[in-house]
Amino acid sequence: MAQSINLVPQSEKREQAKKRVIRASTVFTIFLLLCVLGAGGYLYYQQVQLETQLTEHKSNIAGLRADINELADIEIVARNLDKKYKAVSSILTSRSYYSKLFAELEKRVPPYVQILDFSMSKTSEVSISGSGDNYIAISSFLANLGRPSKEVATEGMEGLFTDVTLNSVQLENRNNNVKYFITSKYTQGDLRK
Amino acid sequence: MNLKDTAQVNISTTAFKETLINFLVPLICLVITTLVGLLWIMPALRNLPAKQQELAEAQKLDNQLTTKKAHLEKLLDFRNVVAEDSDLFDKVLSSEAKVPELLAQINLIAVENGLSVTKLNYSFSSKVAKASTETPSANLYETVEVSLGSTGTYSQLKAFLESLENAARLITVEDVRYTADEDSAALNINFLLSSPYLFVESSAVTDEAVTLDITDKSFTNLINVLKDLRFYEVTADDMPEIAKEESEPSEEIEVVEGEESSE
Numbered sequence: 022m023a024q025s026i027n028l029v030p031q032s033e034k035r036e037q038a039k040k041r042v043i044r045a046s047t048v049f050t051i052f053l054l055l056c057v058l059g060a061g062g063y064l065y066y067q068q069v070q071l072e073t074q075l076t077e078h079k080s081n082i083a084g085l086r087a088d089i090n091e092l093a094d095i096e097i098v099a100r101n102l103d104k105k106y107k108a109v110s111s112i113l114t115s116r117s118y119y120s121k122l123f124a125e126l127e128k129r130v131p132p133y134v135q136i137l138d139f140s141m142s143k144t145s146e147v148s149i150s151g152s153g154d155n156y157i158a159i160s161s162f163l164a165n166l167g168r169p170s171k172e173v174a175t176e177g178m179e180g181l182f183t184d185v186t187l188n189s190v191q192l193e194n195r196n197n198n199v200k201y202f203i204t205s206k207y208t209q210g211d212l213r214k
Numbered sequence: 215m216n217l218k219d220t221a222q223v224n225i226s227t228t229a230f231k232e233t234l235i236n237f238l239v240p241l242i243c244l245v246i247t248t249l250v251g252l253l254w255i256m257p258a259l260r261n262l263p264a265k266q267q268e269l270a271e272a273q274k275l276d277n278q279l280t281t282k283k284a285h286l287e288k289l290l291d292f293r294n295v296v297a298e299d300s301d302l303f304d305k306v307l308s309s310e311a312k313v314p315e316l317l318a319q320i321n322l323i324a325v326e327n328g329l330s331v332t333k334l335n336y337s338f339s340s341k342v343a344k345a346s347t348e349t350p351s352a353n354l355y356e357t358v359e360v361s362l363g364s365t366g367t368y369s370q371l372k373a374f375l376e377s378l379e380n381a382a383r384l385i386t387v388e389d390v391r392y393t394a395d396e397d398s399a400a401l402n403i404n405f406l407l408s409s410p411y412l413f414v415e416s417s418a419v420t421d422e423a424v425t426l427d428i429t430d431k432s433f434t435n436l437i438n439v440l441k442d443l444r445f446y447e448v449t450a451d452d453m454p455e456i457a458k459e460e461s462e463p464s465e466e467i468e469v470v471e472g473e474e475s476s477e
Contacts, residue, residue, distance in 0.1 A: 043236045043237060050243035050247070051239070053247050054244075054246055054247045057255065060255055061250050061254050061258075067262065071266065072265075075269050078269070081276050082275055085282075085283055086420050086421075089283055092283070095296070096424055098289075098297070099286070100418075100424065101300065102299060102426055103425055105304070105414060106426065108355050109307050109384070109440070110432075112410055113436075119387045120372055120375035120376040123375060137393065138392075139390070141389055143389075
């Protein structure tokens with residue numbers, strides 16, 4: 022039977038193994054070094070790019086600041102105008118146009134009803150007192166305020182008066198007139214443009 | 215025995231030297247790798263985000279200033295329009311209280327609409343506008359409150375309110391009360407009015423953007439609204455004689471300056 026006989030001595034085998042290890046470690050460390058140098062080079066390139074761009078932007082910024090400083094006069098005028106514009110805009114947006122309320126109220130008052138006292142409160146409430154020829158007239162006034170028909174109310178202002186309450190009503194014996202006192206809330210939004 | 219020990223020491227020194235020589239290149243490579251990593255790569259990686267952030271901020275500022283410069287140059291090209299608009303806003307929202315002129319204007323509007331003025335008082339208060347989110351403090355304005363007593367009809371009352379709402383300088387109606395007699399159409403009407411004024415004194419801030427755009431639609435719409443208001447060119451000399459009611463203590467009309475005090 023044929024058998025392979027290894028005639029290489031042990032010392033030679035150890036020598037060959039040692040050489041393989043040396044070669045492998047050399048190759049690996051050189052490869053590692055090349056990778057690290059490559060990464061370092063890439064980072065260096067990045068930094069140089071960043072520095073170049075930063076320097077360019079800083080130079081632009083310095084030039085722009087100088088130009089803008091020369092336009093200081095118009096900037097001050099623009100800022101002043103901007104402040105007034107914002108203030109006027111907010112005033113007109115939040116302003117209530119009470120001429121609309123009085124125009125609408127006039128339409129809602131039926132014949133034979135008189136308003137003798139009118140006042141408003143800061144909580145969007147009106148107090149109306151006066152007299153009418155009879156209870157039907159007062160009732161009609163209440164209905165016109167709270168649930169107006171299309172003929173009575175201006176389009177879009179139907180909901181102007183809400184929570185209409187007849188607080189008191191009494192007959193005056195002297196002239197058979199009916200005195201009334203009504204409170205109602207009004208919708209601020211309907212009085213704005 | 216000494217010779218044997220010496221031979222052994224000599225063998226291990228030789229083996230060490232031999233190993234060192236065999237692994238010289240890998241060792242050098244490792245040392246250089248470590249030095250590059252510790253002294254260059256790690257510091258660079260630590261500083262990179264900060265540098266990128268700095269660049270992003272510089273870029274943003276550059277763009278902002280470029281936009282601002284273009285904006286200011288555009289405003290400079292339209293400086294006549296800007297000056298006109300500034301004058302318009304100054305008339306609508308006065309820089310000072312100018313109480314005599316205000317009272318004269320209110321009196322004139324009342325008389326034009328047929329009301330008879332019986333009382334005209336004023337006082338000062340501070341109000342804050344419904345501020346924008348940007349600079350709320352910029353919208354803080356002062357107001358002059360005017361208490362007006364008058365007599366007239368309901369139609370005159372309505373007309374007076376409409377005229378006030380269309381008047382420049384701006385006047386806001388805060389409160390209206392009236393009483394009437396059963397036998398006559400005349401009403402005793404009391405108004406509480408307020409007129410804002412705003413003193414502006416800005417300074418140029420180089421890095422801060424200017425937000426005003428005179429070509430913006432909402433700005434031009436507002437300009438058109440303001441131009442439609444009625445401007446009353448009154449002076450203190452136009453103030454007519456009126457009957458002063460001796461009511462609760464309050465500041466009365468005086469043409470003499472320096473009498474203003476805040477509430």
